[in-house]
Amino acid sequence: MITTATIAADDYRQRFSTGLAAEVLCGACPNFGCCWNCPPFEESPFGKAVSRHKTPVVVLALVKTESHTSAAGRACLEEALRTAAGNTGGTAFGTGGCRLCNTTDSKESHMQADCARAQGQPCRHPGKAIPSLEACGFNLDATASELLSTTLLWHPDAPATFIGAVVTEAGRAAEAANIITSFAVDTTRQPKQR
Secondary structure (H helix, E strand, O other), X not given: OEEEEEEEHHHHHHXXXXXXXXXXXXXXXXXXXXXXXXXXXXXXXXXXXXXXXXXXXXXXEEEEOOOOOOHHHHHHHHHHHHHHHHHHOOEEEEOXXXXXXXXXXXXXXXXXXOOHXXXXXXXXXXXXXXXXXXXXXXXXXXXXXXXXXXXXXXXXXXXXXXXEEEEEEHHHHHHHHHHXXXXXXXXXXXXXXX
């Protein structure tokens, strides 16, 4: 099951942005500067998404899985976010690093072995790849507890919890939330919309 919460974009930025530079937050990550959906960014993906709307809101989404290795739960959430963004003129934000070009089965799930950025080329999946909220400097622990009524557990044996969002126009927020929650989470199959 996917749960959602909606908040004005300016309020979300004010309350949940860490205010720290990408170099501080992500500088030690192997994807820093090597993946198109990881910092440093020429322009903040979140700021760019917000600027596209007159009254921008953030529709947050959360999925909890039964397993700590549930890639299917993450894939389902990201498909729900992409669909909601596409249908409402919004922009999707996922969780963790992009895995679209990952060609390894490494336990280091954030590793991006084959992103075109490392070769100085444009993204191979510009319509599908989505940046994460944490790559844009947002505190997901606070987001989860204050807006989504859950606690993130950072333990390798804990069930996985994935958070994402769609930045869209306030008048389309309910539609985006309905689309997101219409996705059935099945951790053994591909994501399917009900």
